[in-house]
Amino acid sequence: xxxxxxxxxxxxxxxxxxxxxxxxxxxxxxxxxxxxxxxxxxxxxxxxxxxxxxxxxxxxxxxxxxxxxxxxxxxxxxxxxxxxxxxxxxxxxxxxxxxxxxxxxxxxxxxxxxxxxxxxxxxxxxxxxxxxxxxxxxxxxxxxxxxxxxxxxxxxxxxxxxxxxxxxxxxxxxxxxxxxxxxxxxxxxxxxxxxxxxxxxxxxxxxxxxxxxxxxxxxxxxxxxxxxxxxxxxxxxxxxxxxxxxxxxxxxxx
Amino acid sequence: xxxxxxxxxxxxxxxxxxxxxxxxxxxxxxxxxxxxxxxxxxxxxxxxxxxxxxxxxxxxxxxxxxxxxxxxxxxxxxxxxxxxxxxxxxxxxxxxxxxxxxxxxxxxxxxxxxxxxxxxxxxxxxxxxxxxxxxxxxxxxxxxxxxxxxxxxxxxxxxxxxxxxxxxxxxxxxxxxxxxxxxxxxxxxxxxxxxxxxxxxxxxxxxxxxxxxxxxxxxxxxxxxxxxxxxxxxxxxxxxxxxxxxxxxxxxxxxxxxxxxxxxxxxxxxxxxxxxxxxxxxxxxxxxxxxxxxxxxxxxxxxxxxxxxxxxxxxxxxxxxxxxxxxxxxxxxxxxxxxxxxxxxxxxxxxxxxxxxxxxxxxxxxxxxxxxxxxxxxxxxxxxxxxxxxxxxxxxxxxxxxxxxxxxxxxxxxxxxxxxxxxxxxx
Numbered sequence: 001x002x003x004x005x006x007x008x009x010x011x012x013x014x015x016x017x018x019x020x021x022x023x024x025x026x027x028x029x030x031x032x033x034x035x036x037x038x039x040x041x042x043x044x045x046x047x048x049x050x051x052x053x054x055x056x057x058x059x060x061x062x063x064x065x066x067x068x069x070x071x072x073x074x075x076x077x078x079x080x081x082x083x084x085x086x087x088x089x090x091x092x093x094x095x096x097x098x099x100x101x102x103x104x105x106x107x108x109x110x111x112x113x114x115x116x117x118x119x120x121x122x123x124x125x126x127x128x129x130x131x132x133x134x135x136x137x138x139x140x141x142x143x144x145x146x147x148x149x150x151x152x153x154x155x156x157x158x159x160x161x162x163x164x165x166x167x168x169x170x171x172x173x174x175x176x177x178x179x180x181x182x183x184x185x186x187x188x189x190x191x192x193x194x195x196x197x198x199x200x201x202x203x204x205x206x207x208x209x210x211x212x213x214x215x216x217x218x219x220x221x222x223x224x225x226x227x228x229x230x231x232x233x234x235x236x237x238x239x240x241x242x243x244x245x246x247x248x249x250x251x252x253x254x
Numbered sequence: 255x256x257x258x259x260x261x262x263x264x265x266x267x268x269x270x271x272x273x274x275x276x277x278x279x280x281x282x283x284x285x286x287x288x289x290x291x292x293x294x295x296x297x298x299x300x301x302x303x304x305x306x307x308x309x310x311x312x313x314x315x316x317x318x319x320x321x322x323x324x325x326x327x328x329x330x331x332x333x334x335x336x337x338x339x340x341x342x343x344x345x346x347x348x349x350x351x352x353x354x355x356x357x358x359x360x361x362x363x364x365x366x367x368x369x370x371x372x373x374x375x376x377x378x379x380x381x382x383x384x385x386x387x388x389x390x391x392x393x394x395x396x397x398x399x400x401x402x403x404x405x406x407x408x409x410x411x412x413x414x415x416x417x418x419x420x421x422x423x424x425x426x427x428x429x430x431x432x433x434x435x436x437x438x439x440x441x442x443x444x445x446x447x448x449x450x451x452x453x454x455x456x457x458x459x460x461x462x463x464x465x466x467x468x469x470x471x472x473x474x475x476x477x478x479x480x481x482x483x484x485x486x487x488x489x490x491x492x493x494x495x496x497x498x499x500x501x502x503x504x505x506x507x508x509x510x511x512x513x514x515x516x517x518x519x520x521x522x523x524x525x526x527x528x529x530x531x532x533x534x535x536x537x538x539x540x541x542x543x544x545x546x547x548x549x550x551x552x553x554x555x556x557x558x559x560x561x562x563x564x565x566x567x568x569x570x571x572x573x574x575x576x577x578x579x580x581x582x583x584x585x586x587x588x589x590x591x592x593x594x595x596x597x598x599x600x601x602x603x604x605x606x607x608x609x610x611x612x613x614x615x616x617x618x619x620x621x622x623x624x625x626x627x628x629x630x631x632x633x634x635x636x637x638x639x640x641x642x643x644x645x646x647x648x649x650x651x652x653x654x655x656x657x658x659x660x661x662x663x664x665x666x667x668x669x670x671x672x673x674x675x676x677x678x679x680x681x
Contacts, residue, residue, distance in 0.1 A: 106602025109613040132297040132307070136352045144351065162353075164282065165289050168387075169351060215348045218258055222349075225265040226310060227300035230509055230523055236303025240296070250354070251298055 003029050007046040010034040012079045016056035018049040019091050023059075023098075032087035059094070067097040070105055077120035080153045089115035127154045131161055133241070135250050136171055137216075138209040144171040145206050148248050155180050159189050216250045223251035255335060261345065263335040267315035267326050268361060271418075271474065272504035276307040276356035276391045278469030279413045286387030288350060288357075290413065290469075295356050308359040308393060309349055313337055313374055317363030321420070321431040323479045325511040326363050336365070339374060343381045350390050357391025357413070358382070364397060372400035372408065379411035391469070396442040398434055405442045406466075409449045413469040414501070417442045419494070422487045426480035430516055446471045447498040470501035477531060478508035478524040479517055485554035488534055488545040495539070505531045530556040537562055540594055541587045564590045564649040567627060574627045575634060579608050590649060591624030611635060623649055 004027045008014035015032065022030040033046060063071040078090055092112035096104050107113040136144035144166070150158075155175045159182035162171065167186070174181040174194060181194045246252040277294025296305040312326070314336035320328045337345075346358045360378055364371050375394050382388040394412040396405045409415055417439055421427045424436045446467060453466035473494060477487065491503045507523035534556060537543040541563070548562050549555070557565045567574065567590050576589050578600060586597040596618035603609060603617055611630045614621055625636040626645055638644075 104606070106599065107606040108599055108603040108617045109607060109609060114616055128293075128295070131291075132295045132353075132356075134353050138352070146353070166287065166351065166353075168286050211348075214258075215352065218261055218345065219349060219352070219354050221258055221262050222265050222309065223298060223300060223306070225262050226269050226306060227302045227304075228269055228509060228523075229302075231302040231304075231507075231525065233303035234301055237299045237301055240299045240303065240305065249298065250352075 003031065005031045005033060005046040006049050007033050007035065008049050009051050010036075011051060012076065013053055013056040014049070014051040015079065015087060015090070016059045017052045018087075019094055020052075020055040020059045021049050022091065023095070030088075030091065032091060034087075063094060063097055066101045067103040067105075070103050071097050074105055074116060074120045077123045078116045080123045080157070081119035082153050083119055083122075086115065086119055088112075089119075123152045123154060126150055126152050127157055127161075129245075130154065130158055133245055133249065134158070134162075134173065135248055136166075137206075138212045139206045140209050142170065142209070144169055145174065146171065147174045147176050149177040150175060153178060153180075155182055156189075156191060159184065159191075163189055220251050220254065257337070257341050257345070260335040260337050260341070261311075263333050264312045264315060264337060265310065267332075267363075268310045268312045268359075270325065270506060270509065271310060271359070271361060272304075272506045273359065273393065273416060273472055273474065273502065274305050274307045274310070275393075275414070275469075275472070275502060278501060279391065281389055281468075286389065287347070288388050288390035290357075290389065290391050297353070297355055307356045308391060309346055309355045309357070310359040311337070311342060311345075311361070313342065313360060313362035313371070313378070314365050315363045316365040318366070319364060319431070319433045321434065322512065322514045322516050323421075323430055323476050323508060327512065330512065339377050339381060342378050343386065346382060346390075347386055347388065350388070355390075357393070359393040361395035362397070368397040368399035369401050369404060372397045372404040376404060376408050376411070379408065383411050393469075396446060398438040398442060400442060402442070402445045405445045406449055409446060409453075409466040410464055412467055414472060415446045415467045416472045416474070417446070418474045419443075419490075420475060421480050422475050422477075422482040422490050423480065426482065430480065443471065443473070443498050447500075450499065471498065472500055472502040472504060474504040474506055476508050477505045477528055478520065483549075483554035484527070484531060484534070484556045485545070485549040485551065487531060488538070488549060491535060492538060492545045503535060505535070526558055527556070530558070530562060534562045537566075542584055543588075559650050560646070561590075561649075563588070564623065568645070568649070575629045576627060577629050577632070578614070579604050579631060589624055589627045591620035591622065591627075593618065596620075 004022070004025070006018040006022055008018040018032050060072045063075065075090060075093060078086065089112040093104070093116040096110070096113065104110070104113050105117060108117065130148065130150060134146050134148055136146045139145050153175070155173055155178075159173050162173065163184050170185050172181055172183050179194050181192055183190045183192065275294055276290070277292060279290040280292045281290045294307065296307050298306040300306055314334075315326045315332070316334050316336060317326050317328055325332070342358070342360065346355070349355045350357070358378070360375055362371050362375060375397070379392050379394055382392065392412045393414040393416065394408050396408060396415050396417045398417060405415070419439055420431055420434065427434060427436060449466040450470060453463060453468070456463035475487070487505075494500050494503055505528050507525050507528035508520065509523045510517065510520050534548050537548060538545060543566070548566060556562055560568070567588070573588065576585050578586070583597055583601050586592050586600055587594065592600070599617035600609065600619070603613065608631060614624070614630070621635070626640055626648070628635045
């Protein structure tokens with residue numbers, strides 16, 4: 001049995017291209033690794049798979065035909081988790097969906113399906129969480145700025161959500177952990193890379209509008225006043241809103 | 255007074271309203287400001303652990319009523335304030351733009367008359383919707399005694415309307431809120447449920463039908479300020495869900511805010527009781543339980559140590575064991591340690607292959623509790639002898655089974671323990 005290692009460029013399209021190649025070649029025991037993960041590659045000589053948009057889209061279409069709309073969505077969400085060594089489970093998920101020609105998301109007892117499902121659920125949980133926890137600040141030029149540090153790479157789906165919600169106002173959502181940002185100018189979403197403050201030596205925060213501090217302090221007042229002292233339960237508060245999110249929460253400052 | 259100071263007073267006055275739901279409406283962004291998602295979104299949590307999803311305010315805490323349990327009653331010497339319509343609108347919009355909130359929950363003391371107050375609440379909602387194109391969530395209180403025509407108009411702007419039933423019986427209402435009556439509360443509730451029913455019927459015919467409180471109606475009652483039993487409360491809730499098609503009944507543990515001889519002298523709010531009532535309420539709405547199954551005239555109080563589903567399971571051993579691989583969803587739902595999500599995932603997963611004991615934890619079954627009530631492919635799950643004591647210990651929520659192991663005498667075991675021995679026997 002030959003072991004083939006497919007190396008892709010780290011992107012979702014790249015990974016799908018590698019899957020498409022492995023499926024086509026009916027590889028017996030394929031492995032997939034991103035550019036930096038070269039462990040297997042050293043041993044067996046990894047094959048570079050070029051990223052082809054066409055092959056990626058085609059695979060997603062096949063998945064949708066076989067498993068309905070949920071299948072490509074689950075796969076994409078699992079990818080955004082960016083957890084190490086998730087490729088093989090994702091590949092098996094594709095294979096199973098195509099073989100059985102049905103949506104397999106419910107098959108919780110299958111290890112690969114469970115892994116993909118867990119990853120996808122982590123991402124949608126965090127996505128849902130930040131729909132509430134993201135905080136925008138009004139800057140001097142009228143653009144609202146929202147910095148955050150998510151565990152998973154949720155900025156693009158999060159930006160789509162806010163484009164619908166805050167359609168009339170321009171904003172930037174900035175993932176400071178990954179140096180990614182999406183700008184909404186009122187008409188379209190523009191993703192881009194942002195150098196981390198340390199690397200660029202720039203001021204880390206944009207200048208805030210004259211009214212911003214007042215609104216922030218009103219929100220802090222509200223947050224304090226709405227709590228019922230005789231029901232105090234800081235443990236429950238931390239459980240629902242873990243400390244790692246507090247850094248960007250206006251109400252948890254000062 | 256600055257609007258910051260007013261905000262401090264009026265948020266403080268609004269904090270006893272339990273509702274924070276922002277779910278139940280699906281509205282796309284109109285391109286102006288805001289939308290609603292079906293599932294609702296929590297934006298923060300306050301230091302009491304309650305979720306914050308809406309800007310919850312009273313328009314004013316000046317009130318002509320003198321309800322015994324209420325912090326804002328007329329005879330209390332507390333700072334009073336009122337916000338202008340424009341101030342509430344501005345706060346809502348600037349909080350919403352920064353994603354602090356999902357929308358507004360506006361209530362009010364009655365400063366002059368119910369109609370006057372209702373008119374002002376209406377004005378806030380109208381300003382937000384029409385002038386600012388606000389598509390976020392709006393929850394308005396319908397003021398008891400207000401003109402039904404005003405309540406109907408409120409429904410055209412609001413996602414949710416609520417009238418607080420305040421106390422679980424007419425007698426308590428007469429005693430503690432003498433200026434309010436059952437009729438004045440149930441009146442607007444009826445108006446709202448009619449409005450919702452008409453809207454739903456019209457929406458069936460045309461998608462352009464003007465909306466009316468699309469996220470439905472809710473209510474709230476204070477628990478522990480009056481003598482009603484849990485059974486009475488659950489029967490009342492069941493009737494409200496049935497008669498007025500309410501989306502939610504909120505229970506608010508009585509917080510002793512006033513010195514009043516008509517009120518019980520509690521040092522802390524009865525939070526554990528509130529929690530049990532919510533659990534029972536959940537069982538009625540999502541698990542197919544009837545109030546009469548959870549409690550009876552002989553045992554009208556929920557067990558403080560056991561959650562109501564475990565308590566039901568201990569009283570109904572003949573129902574068990576349930577076979578994981580064949581039992582219908584409704585039956586799985588009745589097993590302690592299996593919630594709605596785990597039950598759904600079990601049903602999904604077993605379509606592909608028969609489940610094994612080791613698969614259960616992965617779909618969210620709490621095996622520590624469920625093991626005593628399940629068979630997997632005909633095999634009873636719990637290992638070792640199942641004594642009534644062990645069972646009760648393992649079911650007591652939050653209790654460590656091991657620590658309790660050594661003190662079985664601490665817990666009284668009533669006659670219903672008999673049946674459980676039979677469950678154990680099928681092992």
